[in-house]
Amino acid sequence: MASTRRHFLQGTALGAAALPGGLAQVTGKSPNDHIQFATIGIGGMGTGDTESAMRVPGSKLVGVCDIYQGRLDRAKEVYGSGLYTTRDYREILSRKDIDYVIISTPDHLHAPLSIAAMEAGKDVYVQKPMVQKWEDGLKVVEAARKTGRVIQVGSQRVSSVVYQKARQLLQSGAIGELNMVEAWWDRNSAIGAWQYSIPLDATPANIDWDRFIGGAPKREFDPIRLFRWRNYQDYGTGVAGDLFVHLFSGMHFVTGALGPNRVFASGGLRFWKDGRDVPDVLLGLYDYEKTPAHPAFNLALRVNFVNGGGETSGFKFTGSDGVMTIGNGVTLSRLPKEKNPGTSAGGFDRATQALILAENRKKYPPQKTDLENGEPLANERWLAPRGYSDQDEHHANFAAAVRAHKPVTEDAVFGLRAAGPALLSNLSYYSRQTMAWDPINMRVKA
């Protein structure tokens, strides 16, 4: 089978200094001014976000906040002993020299911190899922509207050249009429299943426990619940909020879908029985009704943290004329269209068979196949440039929006439309009910 491989052209938002100068007047910043940011929650992802943000030309880190002293010590080790650090995020928000904050805390703090930051006049890059509870989503949307601040949610696929290519292919009809999307994310390791290391100095002296708890139910100090917060419904959002949400964001970007109308999820806790109260295997089914952007289609999602066969993740879009996958790049496979529908006469007597066959031959004289005609079968692959980072690209897009005070694609509404069905998957799993979602108004339907 013939196959072609193409690389995306460089020259996307990364490094693109050119921004609409007229818009810059809104914030009084010119595209070349540097912008200053602080990171709240500088654990695994907060560190990754900080690094990506610092790679955007003209962006400067001026402070970090975390409730565990070890994280602050580490930040000084990496970014210099002069770095401003605090355990209280309000001290970050009250500083006048900070244009935006990165919020990379556990999920239950995303909504309150994002709202507080926007009300304090900061633009916000908040990690996914935008909210821990779908009801809080509308409050974030409203805060963004009221304050006029730029808020971007951290599902980086939305800025990826790979997903842009997939969107373009789908819109150009490359796979005909879409009827189904499948996506999965399988793991098989302790770290992959969120069993992160607990530092030896995790004591109340080094950790502001009450600030971690925030609005979650009060509890005695327990470092496991802080360092492995994803394992508990009080702070995390299970595999649906952690991983399905990325799949929703990517898929909504590619299809232009706003969200499903019906959600059903099933699964269980099969292996990682370490005290967690969330499943390690989850399957979700979602109905997307026809909209001006896409035909009606079904979505099936899977996360399996106990896949002994290996760790994989990917996307498969099935249409009437082909299949598009997203994994390491985008792949398109299309079966050449058969003009001859063929016959199924084998069970009839010989004379009848002969008549049916003759009739078919007459109507569809034998032709050479595409391969015999020298035409390759349509099977193409596009890859991102070597070393490409959608995470860096997402931060570059955000920084450009902060400078020019212009909207971003993955704003609060987009963020809620991705988080909503992910969070409803949990509600469906625990209640064993099918959930109805209104993707336009972004709320659960009774």
Ligand SMILES: NC(=O)c1ccc[n+]([C@@H]2O[C@H](COP(=O)([O-])OP(=O)(O)OC[C@H]3O[C@@H](n4cnc5c(N)ncnc54)[C@H](O)[C@@H]3O)[C@@H](O)[C@H]2O)c1
């Ligand atoms: N976009 C992605 O690909 C991606 C990948 C990983 C994680 N994430 C998201 O990033 C967020 C952080 O995840 P993580 O893996 O870095 O977790 P983590 O536990 O490594 O980091 C969270 C940090 O927040 C700190 N924290 C807790 N309460 C705080 C408070 N009140 N104020 C300030 N800091 C506080 C913790 O001490 C910790 O250092 C999550 O929302 C997660 O879903 C996104």
